[in-house]
Amino acid sequence: MGFRDFNRNFAPSFYSINSSIPMDYNFKEIEAKWQQYWADNKSFKTYDDFSKPKFYCLDMFPYPSGAGLHVGHPEGYTATDIVCRYKRSKGFNVLHPMGWDAFGLPAEQYAIQTGTHPAETTQKNCDNFRRQIQALGLGYDWDREINTTDPSYFKWTQWIFTKLYNTWFDASAEKGRLISELPVPAEIKAAGPIAVREYTDQKRLAYYGEAQVWYCRTCKTVCANEEVLNDGSHEKCGTKEVERRFLKQWMLRIPHYAERLLEGLDGLDWPEGVKEMQRNWIGRSTGAEVDFALAGLNKNLRVYTTRPDTLFGATYMVVAPEHELVAEITTPEQQKAVKDYITNAALKSDLDRTDLAKGKTGVFTGRYAINPINGAQIPVWVADYVLMGYGTGAIMAVPAHDDRDFEFAQTYNLPIVCILDPAGNTSEELRAKILKGDACWTEDGGYINSANPAIGIDINGLTKEQGIRQVTEWLEKAGLGKATVNYKLRDWLFSRQRYWGEPFPVIHWEDGEVTLLNDAELPLQLPEVEKYQPGETGESPLSNAGKWLTVTDANGRKGRRETNTMPQWAGSCWYYLRFIDPKNDTEPFAKAKENYWMPVDLYVGGAEHAVLHLLYSRFWHKVLFDLGIVSTNEPFQKLFNQGMILAFAYETASGSKVPSDMVTEKEGKYFHNETGEELRQIVAKMSKSLKNVVNPDDVVEKFGADSLRLYEMFIGPLDATKPWTENGVKGVYNFLRRVATFFGEPGNLTEGAESKETLKILHQTIKKAGDDIEDMKFNTAISQMMVFTNHCYKAGKVTTETANTFYQVLAPFAPHLAEELWALNGNSGSVGIPAWPVFNPAFLTEDVVEYPVSFNGKVRFKLELPVGLTAKEVEEAALQSDMTKKWTEGMTIVKIIVVPGKIVNIVLRDKV
RNA sequence: GCCCGGGUGGCGGAAUUGGUAGACGCGCUGGACUCAAAAUCCAGUGAUGGCAACAUCGUGCGGGUUCGAUUCCCGCCCCGGGUACCA
Numbered sequence: 001m002g003f004r005d006f007n008r009n010f011a012p013s014f015y016s017i018n019s020s021i022p023m024d025y026n027f028k029e030i031e032a033k034w035q036q037y038w039a040d041n042k043s044f045k046t047y048d049d050f051s052k053p054k055f056y057c058l059d060m061f062p063y064p065s066g067a068g069l070h071v072g073h074p075e076g077y078t079a080t081d082i083v084c085r086y087k088r089s090k091g092f093n094v095l096h097p098m099g100w101d102a103f104g105l106p107a108e109q110y111a112i113q114t115g116t117h118p119a120e121t122t123q124k125n126c127d128n129f130r131r132q133i134q135a136l137g138l139g140y141d142w143d144r145e146i147n148t149t150d151p152s153y154f155k156w157t158q159w160i161f162t163k164l165y166n167t168w169f170d171a172s173a174e175k176g177r178l179i180s181e182l183p184v185p186a187e188i189k190a191a192g193p194i195a196v197r198e199y200t201d202q203k204r205l206a207y208y209g210e211a212q213v214w215y216c217r218t219c220k221t222v223c224a225n226e227e228v229l230n231d232g233s234h235e236k237c238g239t240k241e242v243e244r245r246f247l248k249q250w251m252l253r254i255p256h257y258a259e260r261l262l263e264g265l266d267g268l269d270w271p272e273g274v275k276e277m278q279r280n281w282i283g284r285s286t287g288a289e290v291d292f293a294l295a296g297l298n299k300n301l302r303v304y305t306t307r308p309d310t311l312f313g314a315t316y317m318v319v320a321p322e323h324e325l326v327a328e329i330t331t332p333e334q335q336k337a338v339k340d341y342i343t344n345a346a347l348k349s350d351l352d353r354t355d356l357a358k359g360k361t362g363v364f365t366g367r368y369a370i371n372p373i374n375g376a377q378i379p380v381w382v383a384d385y386v387l388m389g390y391g392t393g394a395i396m397a398v399p400a401h402d403d404r405d406f407e408f409a410q411t412y413n414l415p416i417v418c419i420l421d422p423a424g425n426t427s428e429e430l431r432a433k434i435l436k437g438d439a440c441w442t443e444d445g446g447y448i449n450s451a452n453p454a455i456g457i458d459i460n461g462l463t464k465e466q467g468i469r470q471v472t473e474w475l476e477k478a479g480l481g482k483a484t485v486n487y488k489l490r491d492w493l494f495s496r497q498r499y500w501g502e503p504f505p506v507i508h509w510e511d512g513e514v515t516l517l518n519d520a521e522l523p524l525q526l527p528e529v530e531k532y533q534p535g536e537t538g539e540s541p542l543s544n545a546g547k548w549l550t551v552t553d554a555n556g557r558k559g560r561r562e563t564n565t566m567p568q569w570a571g572s573c574w575y576y577l578r579f580i581d582p583k584n585d586t587e588p589f590a591k592a593k594e595n596y597w598m599p600v601d602l603y604v605g606g607a608e609h610a611v612l613h614l615l616y617s618r619f620w621h622k623v624l625f626d627l628g629i630v631s632t633n634e635p636f637q638k639l640f641n642q643g644m645i646l647a648f649a650y651e652t653a654s655g656s657k658v659p660s661d662m663v664t665e666k667e668g669k670y671f672h673n674e675t676g677e678e679l680r681q682i683v684a685k686m687s688k689s690l691k692n693v694v695n696p697d698d699v700v701e702k703f704g705a706d707s708l709r710l711y712e713m714f715i716g717p718l719d720a721t722k723p724w725t726e727n728g729v730k731g732v733y734n735f736l737r738r739v740a741t742f743f744g745e746p747g748n749l750t751e752g753a754e755s756k757e758t759l760k761i762l763h764q765t766i767k768k769a770g771d772d773i774e775d776m777k778f779n780t781a782i783s784q785m786m787v788f789t790n791h792c793y794k795a796g797k798v799t800t801e802t803a804n805t806f807y808q809v810l811a812p813f814a815p816h817l818a819e820e821l822w823a824l825n826g827n828s829g830s831v832g833i834p835a836w837p838v839f840n841p842a843f844l845t846e847d848v849v850e851y852p853v854s855f856n857g858k859v860r861f862k863l864e865l866p867v868g869l870t871a872k873e874v875e876e877a878a879l880q881s882d883m884t885k886k887w888t889e890g891m892t893i894v895k896i897i898v899v900p901g902k903i904v905n906i907v908l909r910d911k912v
Numbered sequence: 913g914c915c916c917g918g919g920u921g922g923c924g925g926a927a928u929u930g931g932u933a934g935a936c937g938c939g940c941u942g943g944a945c946u947c948a949a950a951a952u953c954c955a956g957u958g959a960u961g962g963c964a965a966c967a968u969c970g971u972g973c974g975g976g977u978u979c980g981a982u983u984c985c986c987g988c989c990c991c992g993g994g995u996a997c998c999a
Contacts, residue, residue, distance in 0.1 A: 273916045273994085280915070283998065305999060318999090360997080390998045397999085403913090404997055488998050607993080714937070716925060720918090721992075728924065731937045741952090780926070783936035790936090793953090852932040857980040859932050897979050903931045907979045 025740035027704030031816040035137055043830060044096070044139040050596050052093035057084050058576050058636075060605025060613075061099045063568075064125035065106060069132040070686065071694045071712070071724060076604045076642040078709045079718050079778060081138045083602060085812035086773045089836040095597055096139065097579040099146035100126050101572050105219070108500040111532040118500040118532075122149055132696060136705045137816055144582045148571030153578060154502045155523030156588040157570050160620065161206065162505060162516050167623055168203035169256035176257075176626035179204060197513075205256065205623065206494070208506075208514060211249045213493055217241035220534035221497040222249065244346075247538070250495040250504065250564060254619050258282050258487040261618055270639040271719075274610045281611045283488025288472050289392065290481035292317060292369040294329060295377060301325065301369055304391030304486055307398065308475060309459065309467030311373040312450040313419040314396040315409070317380045318362065321345040322388040329380055331366030338363055338382055345384045360385045360408045371396075372480045373471070374452050383408065391486055399440070406440035420445035420464075492616065494567060499532050499541040501565030507551055509559040524561075540564055572613055573620045576600050576635060588629075599632045607641040614639070640776055643721040645712070647692040649684040652677055657684075659691040683723045694724050706814035707733040713778035713813065735786050736817055739810070742792055743803050743821050754799045756843075761791045762802055763843040769809045770836060778813070785810060800825055805837045853878055853904045855887050863904070871898040878904045 038044065057080050062073060084096040100122075107118035107125075126147060133140070146153055167176045179200060188199045201207055213222045218239045234242050254261075262282050265275045287306035294301055301317060319326055321342045330338045341363040362383025369380050385404055386395050399409035400418040409416050416437035422445040423431060433439035444464045451458035457474050459467045475481035495504070505517035505524045517524055527548030535543045542563040543549070551559045574588075580597045581589035614636070621635040650658045650670055662673045670679040686693045699708045710732040716722040742748055754762075765788045772781035788806065792798055804825055811818035811831045822831035849867055851874065852859045861883040865874060875898050878884055884906065891908040898904050 271916095276916065277994065280995075285998075287999080303999080307999080385997050385999095387998065395999045402999070404999075407997095486998075610994080714924090720925090722924070725924075725938075727938050731924095735937085737952095779924095780936080783926075786936055850932085854932080854980075857931095857978095862932080895979060897931090899931060903980085905931080905979050 025737045025744075025817075027706060027736075027816070030820045031135075031137060031705050034816045034819045035134065037819070037830075038137075038139070041830070042143075043832075044141050045143060046093065046095045046097075046141045048593055048596065049093050050592075052091065054095065054597055055084070055087045055092040055602075056095045056576075056597050056600045057087070057602045058096075058579070058600045058604070059098065060603070060609060061101050061572070061575060062129065063101045063104050064122065064129045066110070066121070066125055068125075068128050069696050071696050071699070071708075072606075072645050072686075073133075074136055074138075074696055074708060075645055075712045075718070076606075077133065077136070077138050078712050079640075079642065079776065080602065080604050081709075082713070082778060082812040083773060083776075084139060085815065085832050086770070086836065089808065089811070089832055089834070091835065095144075095579065096141065097144040097146075097582075098133065098138075098140040098142070099144075099575060099579065100129070100148065101568065101575070102126060102147050102149040103501045103571055104568050105498070105500075108498055108532060111500070115531075117528075119149065122147075135700055136696070136709060139815075144579055146575060146578050146582050148502075148575065149500075151523040151525050152585060154571065156578065157502050157566065157574070158505045158517075158522050158524060159519060159588065160574060160624070161502075161566070161570075162519070163627060163629070164252060164620075164623060165204055165206040165516055167205045167627065168200075169205065169253070171256075174260065176205065176623045178627070205253050206250060207253070208248060208250055210246055211251060211491075211493060212244055212246050213249055214242050215245040215247070215538060217243065220538055222247060222493065222495065222538075245538075249493055250562075252492040252494045252619075254492045254616075255487055255489045257619050257622055258284065258489045259485075260622055261489075261615065264618065264622070264634050268634060268639070269637060271641055274607070274614070274639060274641065277610045278615055281489065281615065283486075285486050285488075287484060287486065288475060288481050289484045290372065290396065290475060292372060292396065294380070295368040295370060297328065297367070299325065299328065301329070301380065301394055302392045303394045303396045304484060305396055307401070307468065308471045308481070309447070309450075309464060310398040310401050310419060311371065311396070311471055312447075312452075313398040313400050313417050314371055314378060315376075315399060315415040315417055316378050316397045317369050318383045318386045318395050318397055318408070319365075319380065320386040320388040320393040321382055321384050323382075323393045326365070326382055329365045329367045330382075334364060334366035338365055341382060360404070360411060362408060362412065364412075372475075372478070373455075373457065379414070381408075381412075389490060390488065400434070400437055401440065401442055403440055403442060417449065419447055419449050421448050492619075494570075495564035496567050497534050497538055497540040497563075498565050499526065499529065501567065502570055503542070503565055504562035506562035507559040508562065509553075509557055511557065515559075569613065569616050573617050574624075576603075576617075577624075577630065591631075595631045598630060599635055599637045602638050602640065603636040604640045604642060606644070610641070641719055643717075643719050644685070645715075646683045646721055646723045647686045647690075647694060648723055648725070649682050649690045649692050650679040651682055652679060657690055659689065661691050686724075699729060703729050703733045704736075704816075706736055706816050710736065710782060710814055714782045716779055718776050718778060732782070735782075735789065736814055738793070739789055739814075740817060740821070742789065743807075744824070748792075748797055749800045749803055749825070750797045751800060754802050755795065758791065758795055758798055758802060759843040761788050762805060763840055764788075766805070766809055766837045767839045770839065773812065782813060785813070807831050808834060808837050849901055851878070851902075851904050853881070853884065853906070855906050855908055857905060860887050867901075869900070871900050874898045874900060874904060878906070 059077055059080050080096060084094045088094050102122045107121040110116060110121050111118045148154060148157070166179045168179050168182050169175070170177045182200060182203055184196055184199055188195050215221070216223050216234045216239070218241045219234065223234055223242065262279060262284055265278060268275065285306050287304060288308040289302055289304050290308060290311070291300040291302050301319070303317065319329070326338065326342065360383060362381045362385070365380045365382055367380045368377040370376070371378055385408065386393065397405040397408065399405040399414065399416040401420055406416065408414070418435050418437055418441070420441055421431070422434055422441045422443065425443055425445060426434075426441070430439060434441045446461050446463070447459045447467055450467070451460050455478070457470070459470050462470065472483050476483070503524045503526055505522055507515050507517070509515065527542065527545035529541055529545050531544065532541050534541055540563040542561070542565070549561055549563070551561065553559065577589055577594065581593050584590060617635055621630060622633065624630045625633055648660075650660065650663045652658060652672070658672055658679055663679060664671050664673055670681055671677065672679055684690060684692070696708060707729055711729045714732050715724070715728055765784050768784040769781040772778065804822065804827065807818045807822045807825075808831055815832065818831045846867055848864050851863045851865055853861055853863050863878060863881055865877055869877070875896050878896070888906070888908060891910060893906060894909050895907040896904070897907070
C-alpha cells in the first residue's frame, strides 16, 4: 500500500460536490477495512503469557436491552479501549473482555406478552449489541465473551452459591470457613441431629428463612429494599404498587463481613465519594447495649444507644411494634390500644410511612422500666419510629438531646430533662430554652444533672467523649451493659419470583430437610414452561414446571425444587473472574491464571453502581478469598466512574417539557412549532419522551467511529456529566479530516532532519498524551494532538519519521485512521504494535524564557531573557528595562520577587 | 436535614506544591477561493472605553492570608447527585 492507493481511496470524495455530508476523508472504507484486519489477525486476542506484566481492564458489562446501545455505553468503553491500546504499546499483556449481564426483567416481560422464550430475545439483543460495539473499533478479545444466561456460565454462579451456603463466618478469626469446620456445642449435639441442623443453618452465609420483604403487585415479584425508592415507588417498574409481605426467601448474611468490607476500602484507588457512600451504607456505629429492668416483670428490656452518656436524660423508652416483648410488656388495660396500633402500623403502606415521616405516632404500653443509673421509673411506649431491624429494636429516649425523641416527647407530653449545657456553643436565648427542655441540643456540651453518688458515678462538667467512656465503663462493671458495634448493613435478600434468572440448586424435601445439588449435578437448567406469568400467590413461574419441579430420592422421599431464582446481581458478582478463563468446564477458572490476572487493575462504569453491585461483588470476593478460591482480598484495585452524557431538551415557561422534534431554533432562541411559545433550552437525560436520544449507529454512519470515539472523549472530563451536541462531533470530525488531508498528501512529508519547532511540539504531544491517558484525562490529550496538527499546517511540511511517531500517539484514540496512515507510509503490521514513542525532554529545552513582569501583582509587560540566569541577574535585567522605568516613575520600589523561570513581581509604593 | 460533587467567555471546557486566567473545540465576525452557494483555507474573537497604542474590570457572593489567589482560610448563595426516623 502506498500513497497512490491512498489517493485513490480519497479521490472521489475530494471532488464530490453533491454530498451535503462532509466526505473529505473516507472513514467508511477505512474503518471497515481495519476492523476486518483486526478480526482476521485476532489483534486483540489475549494470551496467558505469565512472563509479561499484566494489565486487567474491565468495563461494567451491559444488560443487552432491546433498544440497543445508547451513546453512554461507548463513553466508558472508548476510555478503556484507549487505555488498553496504550498499555499494549507499553508492553503490557492486556486483558480487556466484554460480555452480557443478560438475565433481567425486560426479556421476561416480553415473554409474558408474546410467548417468546427470553433466551431467544436475549440472543437477538446480544447479537445487536456485539455488532454495535464492533462497529466502534473497540479492541475486545471476543473469544472471551461471556453471557450470564449461558448454562456453562451460571453453572458456576450456582456453584458459588453452594459455597456461600456451606460457609460460616468465624468471628474470632474474622474470616469465612467451611461449615464442616463449625464447632457445634456439646449440648446441641446431645439434642439430636435436628438441633444440629438448626444450629448449623443459623451460621451459614446463605439461609432460607421467613423475611418481611417488599413485594411489587405490578411485577408480581419480591424486590430488594434498595429497589424501593423514597417516594414509595418501585425502581424497576415505576409504579407505587409495592407493599410489605412475609415470605420464605433466600438471604445472604453480608453483615458478617461488614467490618472487612469497611476496612478493605482504605487500600483501594477508588473515588473518595464512592468509598464514602459504601461506608455510609455499611453504617458502622459504636455505642453500648444497656439493660433496663421492667417494673412488675421478671424481664429486662435491652436497648442499643450511641450515647450511653445521656442515660441521666432518658425519660421514657420505645419499642418497635414488631418487638417480641411487646405483648408481655403491655398491661391489660393497654392491650387493646397497643394491638390496634400494631395492626395499623403493619397495614401502613410505604407511601403512608413516608408521608407520616414528619409526624411520629405511638402508644403507651402501661408498663414502666427502671433507669439503671438513677432508679427513675420511666414509661415504655410502642412507636414505629423505632425500627426492629436495627440495634435491639428498642431505645431509651433522651428527648433533650435527640431530635426524634424530642419531637415524640412534645407530641405526647413526655418529660424532657436537659443534661448537657450548651454553654458557649450557642446563643444565650437558645441555651435558656434548652436548659428548660423547650429545645433540643444534639451537639457537645458540659454535663449537668448527671451524677448519682449512691452508685458512685458523676460525669458533671465532663465532655461528651469522656462521658461516653465513663458511663460505658460503669455499665460494664455493674453488669448492666457493654460497649457494642452496630451496622446499618442488613441481610441481603437473594431471591426473586421470576423465571429468567439462575435457578437455585436446592431441593426442599417433604420431611423439612433442605439439600443442595452436588457439583456434578450442576448446572441446574431452567425448565421449559408454557407460560411465564407468576403464580397467583406471587410464586415464581417455575412453580408451574410440573415435571422439573418434583424429585424423588433413592429412598422414595419426595422433594420439590426451589422455585425462586437468583437476582440479577448474582451473575455480575463474579463475572470478572470468569473472563480470566471463560471456557473452563472443570472449574470456574484455573488457579494459576487467576493468580496472574487478579486483581482488576482498572474498572470503569457508571456511578449508579457505587454501592450495590460493588459491595455485593466485594462480599462474594472476600468469601472466595477466605476459602482460598481467589488470591486477592479485593477484586477491583482502581475504580473510575464515567459521567452521564445528557442532551439538550426544551421546556415552556411553566416547566413542561417539549419533545425536541416540536422545537425550532431562530437566532439562538427556541420556539414551539405549534404554539410559537418561546422555550427554554435545558440539559436533561436522554429519553424517548423528549425525543432527544442519540443513537451511536447514526453518528457512526454520518461521521465515523473514530469521530464518535474522539468526540465522547473530547467533550469534557470522563467523570463529568456533559451534554451531547452534534456541532461538537463536527469539531472532532474536522480534526480527523485535517489529519487525513495533511498526512494523506505525499508532498507534505519530507525526509531528512526535522525542524526544532516541530520536534518540540511532537515531543510535548508524546508526553502529554501518555501522561493524560494514565490520568484518564483524554480531553486534554486530544487537544494537544489538535495543537500538533495545527502546527503541521503552519509548518507546511514534516518528516516521515515525525508523521509515523504521531500516528502511534493518535492510534489509541482514532485507531482506524492511524492504521490507515501508518500503512500509507509504507509501514508493515499494526500501528499499535511498535512501542509507544519515547519522549525526549531534550527537544523541549528553550534558549530563552519570556518573563512576565508585574507591578504589585499586575502583569505589565514581557521580558525575554536567556535561560539559566540567576534570580539576581533576572532582577537586574528587569530593573534596566525601559518599561520598568516607565512603571516605576514617581514610585518607590519596596521589594522585588523573582521566581527563576517563572515570574518577576515588583512591589511599589507611592513616593512620600 | 445530612453526606458527596460542582459554579471560569455566547457554549463545552483548559490552567492548582499559589506565579502570564480563558489552551483546544463549537459558535460568531471578516477575508481568500467560487458565476454563486456549500465545503475548505487564512485571520480575529472575555467585557467595557478608545481610531489606535493602551487602560480599567474580570474565575458564584462577601471577607481574610500573601509581593501575588480560579488555586489556601472563614462566612454565605446557587446547581447537580446520593441518602433518609439506623437511636
